[in-house]
Amino acid sequence: MIEDTRWEGVYSFEDSPFIMEVLTELRDERTGPIPFRKGLVKLGRYMAYELTKTMEVEKIPVKTPLEETTGTRIKDRRNVVIITVLRAAIPLMEGLIKVLDHARVGIVSASRGKAPKFEIEMKYVKVPRIKPEDTVIVADPMIATGSTLVKVLDEVKKYGRAKRYVVVGVLAAPEGIDRIKETHPEVEMFVAAIDRELNDHGYILPGLGDAGDRAFGAPIKL
Template sequence: MTETATHTSNVVVVTHPLVRHKLTKLRDETTSTTGFRRLARELSLLLCYEATRDLRLEPVEINTPIEQMTGERLSGKKLCFVSILRAGNGILDGMLDLVPSARVGHIGLFRDPETLRPVEYYMKLPDDIGNRDCIVVDPMLATGYSASAAIDRLKNAGAENIIFVCLLAAPEGIACLSKAHPDVKIITCSVDRELDDHGYIRPGLGDAGDRLFGTK
């Protein structure tokens, strides 16, 4: 059986052939805005499958059209997806396709072009965030500053069990987030080579927000 994910410390790289194929198309500069959105949604669904791998189950009695049986259903804490605005919304929909009952939180951050540090402008979370497993979504883990800041805010609000999911990660971003939050698992499609002087991932896919929403 071919492995579909590789695990290194707290980082999981999803290597399923469909993920690798779709990621290549996502990176291609000739991919249209419509195509980019579709591919991001499809990849997020596949990433969500990996991110929810360890959800707890409990037995439940049901009747099939043929007979009674013992099935399984999710138990324990419920899920909350937390999107880092604005680009996080580009992979949020695919997550909700798989887990439509999940609650959704938003943390608005933009990156200061001089310092590359995040500036918060919005946050809205479920009141019971401390009783939920949280999956934080953002297409890119570049410097790691925004992801670390968002998870700081989540933990301050009471969240304890947190996973970070992104399409691409840079080694610098992984190092930053892992240092700030060593308890947070990172799930991604690829760990790329490096950041350039402007904080963009290389080879990367450009600015995910601009490509998702057709802006520059």
Template sequence: MTAGVQVIGHPLVQHKLTLLRKKQTSTIEFRRLLGELAALMAYEVTRNLPLREVAIETPVAAATGQAIDGKKVVLVAILRAGIGLLDGMLDVVPGARVGHVGLYRDEQTLHPVEYYFRMPRDLEARDVIVVDPMLATGNSAIAALDRIKAQRPRSLRFVCLVSCPEGIANLRARHPDVPIFTAAIDERLNEHGYIVPGLGDAGDRYFGTRP
């Protein structure tokens, strides 16, 4: 296993990912499955968030409980496909703040071009989780993390559904301190920069568009 990379092998995650990959899966089913996968993965991604003790009153007596320490978590979607993972994670962490990084891939160079960047305030006191369904070349993830790191978040995590060795190596080389959470490490990239076997273009399948 590659250092800094956690493959989420839960049976429900793997089962739903298999359904998501099928080319026969409809747009509405793709959306539903992507949301369910994001919610399931959120439990593993947030497992090590710091906690603090809080005093509470139950209907019976005073008690001490645990709550997530610090300011609210920030979920950052890399547009546009990241929206599908964002919605599912918000079902589990509904109080999270939300940021967006708009990037598109230049099909000639395979490098990302930024067109939008918006983050909540006070990232220094927040744990940031960046989401994008695919980690292919890794260039978009690197560009997004470069921009977010400039605001000095308390911690950073990167979450994707499907990755490949090339993308992981690229991201780890540029951001070795950022853990990667993924449901699968696929075989390779093809000559067009798509993951093989992958699941196609996640954005097109989620939004029902065609390239």
């Protein structure tokens, strides 16, 4: 895990050969929906493991069949809310919850309009009540312009103030990170890699295309 010195609290996993191998498969245009979804699940699980390294732990007594010893419990793992941004984040959330199995889960349906305005439409929000001891994890594979996540974070904060706010994604563009940090500076971000830039249509370069379409099949053009 590498902290990017351009921002505070922004981390990538470009030092992990396994993550880079999974990301390479996701980038490949020949990768179909099934292996694409499985790749997102793998990334979610791995990043959840890494995220537990940043959580508060406590020592507890445990009795083995032979004697009493000291064990470890991750306190923060029991106070997690995962916000799933539909639809691309569903497989990513599946991976996260395999490790963060105590998590309460919220759903937000948010879509980004076309360039140059990139207006955000939020049609459905279902978020559990957030407690002061919670770590809120917003799962969204592609952090492009940052517009969607800014609006999601604005909405989520209406349900209570958390101990931590964390964004977990696959790829991020510098423009999107800047946008989120401007409006929500306390938010931490964990992504597989930080790519070069956005194109005129708001897609990450080199990127991997539209994560939702690639995971679930491209929508029918009417």
